[in-house]
Protein backbone atom coordinates (compact mmCIF):
# COMPACT_ATOMS: atom_id res chain seq x y z
CA UNK A 188 0.00 0.00 0.00
CA UNK A 189 3.03 2.25 0.49
CA UNK A 190 3.39 3.28 -3.12
CA UNK A 191 -0.14 4.63 -3.32
CA UNK A 192 -0.26 8.41 -3.60
CA UNK A 193 -2.25 9.79 -0.69
CA UNK A 194 -3.96 12.94 -1.92
CA UNK A 195 -4.25 15.90 0.42
CA UNK A 196 -6.01 19.24 0.15
CA UNK A 197 -2.93 21.13 -0.99
CA UNK A 198 -2.98 23.06 -4.24
CA UNK A 199 0.62 22.36 -5.19
CA UNK A 200 0.56 18.61 -4.53
CA UNK A 201 -2.82 18.27 -6.24
CA UNK A 202 -1.50 20.11 -9.29
CA UNK A 203 1.57 17.87 -9.40
CA UNK A 204 -0.61 14.78 -9.12
CA UNK A 205 -3.03 15.95 -11.87
CA UNK A 206 -0.07 16.70 -14.08
CA UNK A 207 1.37 13.23 -13.53
CA UNK A 208 -1.96 11.78 -14.71
CA UNK A 209 -2.02 14.11 -17.75
CA UNK A 210 -5.39 15.37 -16.53
CA UNK A 211 -4.45 19.03 -16.94
CA UNK A 212 -4.65 20.79 -20.29
CA UNK A 213 -1.85 22.88 -21.78
CA UNK A 214 -1.10 25.90 -19.57
CA UNK A 215 -3.73 24.84 -17.08
CA UNK A 216 -3.01 25.76 -13.45
CA UNK A 217 -4.90 24.88 -10.30
CA UNK A 218 -6.22 28.08 -8.75
CA UNK A 219 -8.32 26.73 -5.87
CA UNK A 220 -9.52 23.56 -4.22
CA UNK A 221 -12.61 23.09 -2.08
CA UNK A 222 -14.82 20.47 -0.48
CA UNK A 223 -17.72 20.12 -2.92
CA UNK A 224 -20.32 18.94 -0.41
CA UNK A 225 -21.09 16.59 2.46
CA UNK A 226 -19.48 13.18 2.20
CA UNK A 227 -18.16 10.61 4.66
CA UNK A 228 -16.63 7.74 2.77
CA UNK A 229 -14.03 9.22 0.45
CA UNK A 230 -11.62 12.06 -0.16
CA UNK A 231 -13.61 14.24 -2.56
CA UNK A 232 -12.39 17.56 -3.88
CA UNK A 233 -13.50 20.24 -6.33
CA UNK A 234 -10.50 21.46 -8.29
CA UNK A 235 -10.70 24.90 -9.89
CA UNK A 236 -8.24 25.88 -12.56
CA UNK A 237 -7.70 28.91 -14.78
CA UNK A 238 -9.81 27.10 -17.41
CA UNK A 239 -12.58 25.08 -15.63
CA UNK A 240 -13.44 23.03 -12.58
CA UNK A 241 -13.79 19.29 -11.99
CA UNK A 242 -14.10 16.75 -9.17
CA UNK A 243 -11.59 14.18 -7.98
CA UNK A 244 -12.52 11.39 -5.61
CA UNK A 245 -10.06 9.00 -3.96
CA UNK A 246 -11.07 5.92 -2.01
CA UNK A 247 -8.77 4.84 0.80
CA UNK A 248 -8.58 1.71 2.92
CA UNK A 249 -10.69 3.47 5.55
CA UNK A 250 -13.70 5.78 5.80
CA UNK A 251 -12.46 9.33 5.28
CA UNK A 252 -14.48 10.85 8.10
CA UNK A 253 -13.82 7.96 10.51
CA UNK A 254 -10.26 6.77 9.75
CA UNK A 255 -10.51 4.06 12.42
CA UNK A 256 -13.21 2.34 10.31
CA UNK A 257 -11.84 0.09 7.56
CA UNK A 258 -13.34 0.18 4.07
CA UNK A 259 -12.47 -1.55 0.78
CA UNK A 260 -9.75 0.53 -0.86
CA UNK A 261 -10.74 -0.44 -4.40
CA UNK A 262 -14.28 0.94 -4.19
CA UNK A 263 -13.52 3.83 -6.57
CA UNK A 264 -12.84 1.26 -9.28
CA UNK A 265 -16.27 -0.33 -8.82
CA UNK A 266 -17.77 3.13 -9.07
CA UNK A 267 -15.77 3.75 -12.26
CA UNK A 268 -17.09 0.53 -13.80
CA UNK A 269 -20.63 1.69 -13.15
CA UNK A 270 -19.96 4.94 -15.00
CA UNK A 271 -18.41 3.01 -17.88
CA UNK A 272 -21.34 0.60 -18.16
CA UNK A 273 -24.02 3.27 -18.17
CA UNK A 274 -22.08 5.45 -20.63
CA UNK A 275 -23.65 3.46 -23.50
CA UNK A 276 -27.17 4.48 -22.44
CA UNK A 277 -27.73 8.16 -23.16
CA UNK A 278 -30.70 8.69 -20.82
CA UNK A 279 -28.69 7.29 -17.90
CA UNK A 280 -25.45 8.99 -18.90
CA UNK A 281 -27.17 12.38 -19.18
CA UNK A 282 -28.28 12.14 -15.60
CA UNK A 283 -24.84 11.50 -14.14
CA UNK A 284 -21.53 13.33 -14.23
CA UNK A 285 -19.21 12.24 -17.03
CA UNK A 286 -16.33 10.10 -15.92
CA UNK A 287 -13.30 11.89 -17.41
CA UNK A 288 -10.61 9.55 -16.16
CA UNK A 289 -9.66 6.82 -13.70
CA UNK A 290 -6.37 6.26 -11.91
CA UNK A 291 -6.45 2.51 -11.22
CA UNK A 292 -3.16 2.66 -9.33
CA UNK A 293 -4.24 5.19 -6.73
CA UNK A 294 -8.02 4.61 -6.79
CA UNK A 295 -8.92 8.08 -8.01
CA UNK A 296 -11.87 9.15 -10.16
CA UNK A 297 -11.74 12.27 -12.28
CA UNK A 298 -15.31 13.50 -12.77
CA UNK A 299 -17.22 16.27 -14.46
CA UNK A 300 -18.25 19.00 -12.01
CA UNK A 301 -22.03 19.31 -11.87
CA UNK A 302 -21.71 22.66 -10.15
CA UNK A 303 -22.48 23.96 -6.73
CA UNK A 304 -25.61 21.90 -6.11
CA UNK A 305 -26.79 20.35 -2.88
CA UNK A 306 -27.88 16.81 -2.38
CA UNK A 307 -31.50 16.02 -1.50
CA UNK A 308 -30.91 15.36 2.21
CA UNK A 309 -32.87 18.58 2.78
CA UNK A 310 -35.91 16.38 2.15
CA UNK A 311 -35.66 15.12 5.74
CA UNK A 312 -36.36 18.68 6.95
CA UNK A 313 -39.91 19.55 7.91
CA UNK A 314 -42.26 20.59 5.11
CA UNK A 315 -40.01 19.69 2.17
CA UNK A 316 -41.86 17.72 -0.50
CA UNK A 317 -40.52 16.32 -3.77
CA UNK A 318 -42.07 17.74 -6.91
CA UNK A 319 -43.70 15.21 -9.26
CA UNK A 320 -41.16 16.06 -11.91
CA UNK A 321 -38.26 15.32 -9.54
CA UNK A 322 -39.83 12.08 -8.33
CA UNK A 323 -40.40 11.01 -11.91
CA UNK A 324 -36.74 11.64 -12.81
CA UNK A 325 -35.49 9.71 -9.77
CA UNK A 326 -37.72 6.73 -10.39
CA UNK A 327 -37.28 6.71 -14.15
CA UNK A 328 -33.50 6.63 -13.78
CA UNK A 329 -33.75 3.57 -11.52
CA UNK A 330 -36.30 1.78 -13.72
CA UNK A 331 -34.22 2.40 -16.86
CA UNK A 332 -31.03 1.28 -15.14
CA UNK A 333 -32.68 -1.91 -13.89
CA UNK A 334 -34.15 -2.77 -17.26
CA UNK A 335 -31.33 -1.63 -19.56
CA UNK A 336 -28.46 -3.27 -17.70
CA UNK A 337 -29.56 -6.83 -17.07
CA UNK A 338 -27.81 -10.17 -17.20
CA UNK A 339 -29.68 -11.05 -20.37
CA UNK A 340 -28.56 -7.91 -22.16
CA UNK A 341 -24.92 -7.59 -21.10
CA UNK A 342 -21.93 -9.77 -20.43
CA UNK A 343 -20.58 -7.48 -17.75
CA UNK A 344 -20.13 -8.45 -14.12
CA UNK A 345 -19.81 -6.24 -11.10
CA UNK A 346 -19.98 -8.27 -7.89
CA UNK A 347 -18.54 -5.50 -5.69
CA UNK A 348 -18.50 -8.13 -2.93
CA UNK A 349 -16.51 -6.24 -0.31
CA UNK A 350 -18.74 -3.17 -0.48
CA UNK A 351 -21.80 -5.37 -0.35
CA UNK A 352 -20.43 -7.16 2.69
CA UNK A 353 -19.76 -3.82 4.39
CA UNK A 354 -23.28 -2.62 3.64
CA UNK A 355 -24.71 -5.99 4.71
CA UNK A 356 -23.18 -5.58 8.16
CA UNK A 357 -24.65 -2.09 8.53
CA UNK A 358 -28.10 -3.00 7.26
CA UNK A 359 -28.70 -6.52 8.49
CA UNK A 360 -26.38 -7.13 11.47
CA UNK A 361 -25.14 -4.14 13.50
CA UNK A 362 -28.56 -2.63 14.31
CA UNK A 363 -29.55 -5.87 16.08
CA UNK A 364 -26.42 -6.40 18.17
CA UNK A 365 -26.99 -6.07 21.90
CA UNK A 366 -24.00 -3.76 22.18
CA UNK A 367 -23.24 -1.84 19.02
CA UNK A 368 -21.75 1.21 20.64
CA UNK A 369 -24.77 3.34 19.81
CA UNK A 370 -26.72 5.25 22.46
CA UNK A 371 -30.14 5.60 20.86
CA UNK A 372 -31.41 7.81 23.67
CA UNK A 373 -28.67 10.30 22.84
CA UNK A 374 -30.10 10.49 19.31
CA UNK A 375 -33.66 10.91 20.56
CA UNK A 376 -34.72 10.32 24.17
CA UNK A 377 -37.03 7.29 24.36
CA UNK A 378 -35.65 5.59 21.23
CA UNK A 379 -33.70 2.94 23.18
CA UNK A 380 -36.84 1.70 24.93
CA UNK A 381 -38.68 1.44 21.63
CA UNK A 382 -35.78 -0.45 20.01
CA UNK A 383 -35.33 -3.04 22.79
CA UNK A 384 -38.22 -5.45 21.99
CA UNK A 385 -37.23 -5.48 18.32
CA UNK A 386 -33.58 -6.15 19.04
CA UNK A 387 -34.54 -9.24 21.04
CA UNK A 388 -37.22 -10.63 18.72
CA UNK A 389 -35.70 -13.81 17.27
CA UNK A 390 -38.38 -14.31 14.60
CA UNK A 391 -37.88 -10.75 13.36
CA UNK A 392 -34.11 -11.17 13.33
CA UNK A 393 -34.45 -14.50 11.49
CA UNK A 394 -36.49 -12.90 8.73
CA UNK A 395 -34.09 -9.98 8.45
CA UNK A 396 -31.26 -12.48 8.16
CA UNK A 397 -33.07 -14.14 5.24
CA UNK A 398 -33.35 -10.80 3.48
CA UNK A 399 -29.68 -10.19 4.18
CA UNK A 400 -28.78 -13.42 2.38
CA UNK A 401 -30.95 -12.29 -0.48
CA UNK A 402 -29.07 -8.99 -0.65
CA UNK A 403 -25.75 -10.86 -0.83
CA UNK A 404 -26.99 -13.08 -3.62
CA UNK A 405 -26.39 -11.87 -7.16
CA UNK A 406 -29.45 -10.74 -9.06
CA UNK A 407 -30.44 -9.81 -12.55
CA UNK A 408 -30.20 -5.99 -12.69
CA UNK A 409 -27.49 -3.45 -12.19
CA UNK A 410 -28.38 -1.42 -9.10
CA UNK A 411 -26.98 1.93 -8.02
CA UNK A 412 -26.80 0.36 -4.57
CA UNK A 413 -27.22 3.45 -2.39
CA UNK A 414 -30.29 5.08 -3.89
CA UNK A 415 -31.34 7.62 -1.28
CA UNK A 416 -31.47 11.45 -1.11
CA UNK A 417 -27.70 11.67 -0.43
CA UNK A 418 -27.06 10.31 -3.94
CA UNK A 419 -29.45 12.71 -5.68
CA UNK A 420 -27.97 16.08 -6.53
CA UNK A 421 -29.98 19.23 -7.18
CA UNK A 422 -27.90 20.89 -9.88
CA UNK A 423 -28.64 23.92 -12.03
CA UNK A 424 -29.41 21.49 -14.86
CA UNK A 425 -31.92 19.52 -12.83
CA UNK A 426 -31.62 16.40 -10.73
CA UNK A 427 -28.50 14.31 -11.18
CA UNK A 428 -27.43 10.98 -9.73
CA UNK A 429 -24.01 10.52 -8.12
CA UNK A 430 -22.00 8.13 -5.98
CA UNK A 431 -22.71 4.59 -7.23
CA UNK A 432 -19.90 3.08 -5.12
CA UNK A 433 -22.21 0.38 -3.67
CA UNK A 434 -23.39 -0.78 -7.12
CA UNK A 435 -23.88 -4.49 -7.91
CA UNK A 436 -26.15 -6.85 -9.82
CA UNK A 437 -29.07 -7.51 -7.54
CA UNK A 438 -32.80 -7.38 -7.16
CA UNK A 439 -34.49 -4.07 -8.11
CA UNK A 440 -36.77 -4.52 -5.10
CA UNK A 441 -33.79 -3.78 -2.85
CA UNK A 442 -33.11 -0.47 -4.62
CA UNK A 443 -36.73 0.67 -4.73
CA UNK A 444 -37.29 -0.64 -1.21
CA UNK A 445 -34.51 1.64 0.03
CA UNK A 446 -35.83 4.63 -1.91
CA UNK A 447 -39.37 4.21 -0.54
CA UNK A 448 -38.00 3.86 3.00
CA UNK A 449 -36.30 7.24 2.66
CA UNK A 450 -39.40 8.89 1.23
CA UNK A 451 -41.27 7.63 4.28
CA UNK A 452 -38.60 8.78 6.75
CA UNK A 453 -38.60 12.15 4.99
CA UNK A 454 -42.31 12.25 5.80
CA UNK A 455 -43.39 12.57 2.18
CA UNK A 456 -47.16 12.44 1.61
CA UNK A 457 -48.67 9.00 0.97
CA UNK A 458 -49.49 10.22 -2.52
CA UNK A 459 -45.77 10.55 -3.31
CA UNK A 460 -45.11 6.98 -2.21
CA UNK A 461 -47.99 5.68 -4.34
CA UNK A 462 -46.78 7.70 -7.30
CA UNK A 463 -43.22 6.44 -6.91
CA UNK A 464 -44.41 2.84 -7.15
CA UNK A 465 -46.70 3.68 -10.05
CA UNK A 466 -43.94 5.51 -11.97
CA UNK A 467 -41.65 2.52 -11.47
CA UNK A 468 -44.22 -0.10 -12.48
CA UNK A 469 -45.06 1.84 -15.62
CA UNK A 470 -41.51 1.12 -16.77
CA UNK A 471 -40.32 -2.06 -15.07
CA UNK A 472 -41.65 -5.05 -13.12
CA UNK A 473 -41.62 -4.94 -9.33
CA UNK A 474 -42.48 -7.53 -6.71
CA UNK A 475 -44.12 -5.17 -4.24
CA UNK A 476 -44.16 -7.65 -1.42
CA UNK A 477 -40.39 -8.02 -1.57
CA UNK A 478 -39.92 -4.26 -2.04
CA UNK A 479 -41.94 -3.63 1.13
CA UNK A 480 -39.73 -6.05 3.04
CA UNK A 481 -36.59 -4.22 1.96
CA UNK A 482 -38.30 -0.90 2.79
CA UNK A 483 -39.00 -2.22 6.27
CA UNK A 484 -35.40 -3.36 6.78
CA UNK A 485 -34.06 0.02 5.66
CA UNK A 486 -36.41 1.86 8.04
CA UNK A 487 -35.23 -0.35 10.91
CA UNK A 488 -31.57 0.14 10.18
CA UNK A 489 -31.74 3.90 9.66
CA UNK A 490 -33.76 4.50 12.83
CA UNK A 491 -31.87 2.00 15.01
CA UNK A 492 -28.51 1.59 13.28
CA UNK A 493 -25.20 3.38 13.07
CA UNK A 494 -25.70 5.19 9.77
CA UNK A 495 -28.06 7.80 11.17
CA UNK A 496 -29.75 10.44 8.99
CA UNK A 497 -30.63 14.05 9.74
CA UNK A 498 -34.24 12.99 10.40
CA UNK A 499 -36.67 15.51 11.86
CA UNK A 500 -39.64 13.19 12.41
CA UNK A 501 -40.71 12.95 16.06
CA UNK A 502 -40.35 9.89 18.28
CA UNK A 503 -44.01 8.96 17.76
CA UNK A 504 -43.61 8.93 13.98
CA UNK A 505 -40.44 6.81 14.24
CA UNK A 506 -42.31 4.43 16.55
CA UNK A 507 -45.13 4.13 14.02
CA UNK A 508 -42.75 3.52 11.11
CA UNK A 509 -41.00 0.79 13.12
CA UNK A 510 -44.34 -0.83 14.07
CA UNK A 511 -45.48 -0.78 10.44
CA UNK A 512 -42.14 -2.26 9.33
CA UNK A 513 -42.32 -4.91 12.04
CA UNK A 514 -45.71 -6.08 10.71
CA UNK A 515 -44.26 -6.46 7.21
CA UNK A 516 -41.23 -8.40 8.41
CA UNK A 517 -42.89 -10.64 10.96
CA UNK A 518 -45.43 -11.94 8.46
CA UNK A 519 -43.05 -12.53 5.56
CA UNK A 520 -42.95 -15.93 3.93
CA UNK A 521 -40.64 -15.43 0.95
CA UNK A 522 -38.04 -18.10 0.45
CA UNK A 523 -34.73 -17.42 -1.20
CA UNK A 524 -34.24 -18.85 -4.64
CA UNK A 525 -30.79 -20.36 -4.25
CA UNK A 526 -30.60 -21.34 -7.90
CA UNK A 527 -29.82 -17.76 -8.97
CA UNK A 528 -26.06 -17.36 -8.68
CA UNK A 529 -24.40 -15.27 -11.36
CA UNK A 530 -21.15 -14.11 -9.83
Ligand SMILES: Nc1ncnc2c1ncn2[C@@H]1O[C@H](COP(=O)(O)OP(=O)(O)OP(=O)(O)O)[C@@H](O)[C@H]1O
Pocket residue numbers: 223224225226227228229230231242244284298299300301302303304305306417420429430432
Ligand atom coordinates in the same frame (compact mmCIF):
# COMPACT_ATOMS: atom_id res chain seq x y z
N1 LIG B 1 -19.59 15.38 -9.95
C1 LIG B 1 -19.92 16.21 -8.96
N2 LIG B 1 -20.29 17.49 -9.21
C2 LIG B 1 -20.62 18.34 -8.22
N3 LIG B 1 -20.62 18.00 -6.92
C3 LIG B 1 -20.26 16.73 -6.60
C4 LIG B 1 -19.90 15.78 -7.59
N4 LIG B 1 -19.58 14.63 -6.99
C5 LIG B 1 -19.74 14.84 -5.68
N5 LIG B 1 -20.15 16.10 -5.43
C6 LIG B 1 -20.43 16.71 -4.11
O1 LIG B 1 -19.60 16.09 -3.16
C7 LIG B 1 -20.36 15.40 -2.18
C8 LIG B 1 -19.67 14.10 -1.82
O2 LIG B 1 -19.59 13.29 -2.97
P1 LIG B 1 -19.91 11.75 -2.90
O3 LIG B 1 -21.26 11.52 -2.35
O4 LIG B 1 -19.62 11.16 -4.24
O5 LIG B 1 -18.77 11.30 -1.86
P2 LIG B 1 -18.73 10.12 -0.80
O6 LIG B 1 -17.48 10.26 -0.05
O7 LIG B 1 -18.94 8.82 -1.51
O8 LIG B 1 -19.96 10.45 0.13
P3 LIG B 1 -20.79 9.48 1.10
O9 LIG B 1 -20.03 9.35 2.35
O10 LIG B 1 -22.08 10.22 1.26
O11 LIG B 1 -20.94 8.18 0.40
C9 LIG B 1 -21.74 15.24 -2.80
O12 LIG B 1 -22.78 15.19 -1.86
C10 LIG B 1 -21.85 16.47 -3.68
O13 LIG B 1 -22.30 17.58 -2.93
Ligand SMILES: [Mg+2]
Pocket residue numbers: 228229430432
Ligand atom coordinates in the same frame (compact mmCIF):
# COMPACT_ATOMS: atom_id res chain seq x y z
MG1 LIG C 1 -20.44 7.44 -1.19
